[in-house]
Amino acid sequence: MKSLWKNWFVVLILLLAVGNALQAQSIGELRPYLDTLNVEQKLQLLEYMRHQGSSLDREVAQSYLQLDKDKQERALQFIRLQLLKKQGDHEDRTTVRFKQDTLQLGKVEEGDIIIDSFLVTNTGSKPYLIQNTKASCDCTVLRRPTFPLMPGETAAIRVEFDSRGKMGLSTPGIVIYDNTRPNGRQIVYLRADVMPRVKPKDGMGN
Numbered sequence: 001m002k003s004l005w006k007n008w009f010v011v012l013i014l015l016l017a018v019g020n021a022l023q024a025q026s027i028g029e030l031r032p033y034l035d036t037l038n039v040e041q042k043l044q045l046l047e048y049m050r051h052q053g054s055s056l057d058r059e060v061a062q063s064y065l066q067l068d069k070d071k072q073e074r075a076l077q078f079i080r081l082q083l084l085k086k087q088g089d090h091e092d093r094t095t096v097r098f099k100q101d102t103l104q105l106g107k108v109e110e111g112d113i114i115i116d117s118f119l120v121t122n123t124g125s126k127p128y129l130i131q132n133t134k135a136s137c138d139c140t141v142l143r144r145p146t147f148p149l150m151p152g153e154t155a156a157i158r159v160e161f162d163s164r165g166k167m168g169l170s171t172p173g174i175v176i177y178d179n180t181r182p183n184g185r186q187i188v189y190l191r192a193d194v195m196p197r198v199k200p201k202d203g204m205g206n
Contacts, residue, residue, distance in 0.1 A: 077150050081127050093181040094124030094151070098188060102171075105192035108163050115142065117156040118188055122149040124181075130157075132177040138162050139172035139190055159190065166194045 037045065050056065064075055099119040108114060122128040127148035133141045143158040159174065169191070176186040 074150050074153070078127070078148065081150065092126045093179055093184075094122055094126040094128050096128055096178070096180055096186065097121050097123045098186070101187075102189040102191050103159070105161060105190060108161075108192045108194050109197045110163055110165075110167060110194050111197050112163050114161045114163070114192070115158065116161070116190075117158050119154055119156055120149075120186075121154040122151050125151055126179070127151075128153075128178065128180070130176055130178045133157075134175045134177070135159070136172040136174075138166060138170065139174060141174060144176075157188075161190050161192060163192065163194045166192075167196070168194060170194055 129148045140160045145155040173189050
């Protein structure tokens with residue numbers, strides 16, 4: 001185990017050295033294009049540059065150096081707890097706390113689409129990972145953390161509620177499959193009172 005940590009430390013020092021050298025370099029003609037590319041295009045470009053021989057170690061080092069000190073420490077914590085965990089160690093259950101397990105959307109006009117977020121905090125000592133989600137037909141999970149949350153970290157689960165065709169009280173649920181104790185899942189809800197849409201009056205006042 002000591003040898004593993006020693007090797008990890010040496011690799012980290014090398015990554016930092018490479019990253020410091022990279023900071024002094026100009027990206028030249030590439031810079032004007034970065035603001036015009038979307039996330040998917042940037043990932044495609046990154047994959048292409050790797051195909052051309054770009055160093056993955058340099059990418060990691062450069063990304064690390066862009067973080068402030070607190071987030072650098074969280075990155076190192078991620079390495080220690082997630083990437084360098086013992087082979088065969090399956091005791092990786094943790095606990096979480098939702099800021100609220102039911103989003104109160106209030107009164108909603110039929111046909112409205114509401115977007116809101118659940119905030120989840122890892123309250124345990126192991127990384128928290130969402131493996132999958134399952135929502136009812138009138139609710140969609142738009143975005144969730146695809147990376148492990150380190151102990152103490154908080155992230156948002158972005159959801160969408162579609163009130164079309166709904167009337168009255170609606171309480172759709174979302175099942176979150178994760179690595180929490182004891183059951184490996186959480187259930188959260190949205191609550192909305194769907195009202196008939198008010199039709200605008202015409203110019204004649206009818």
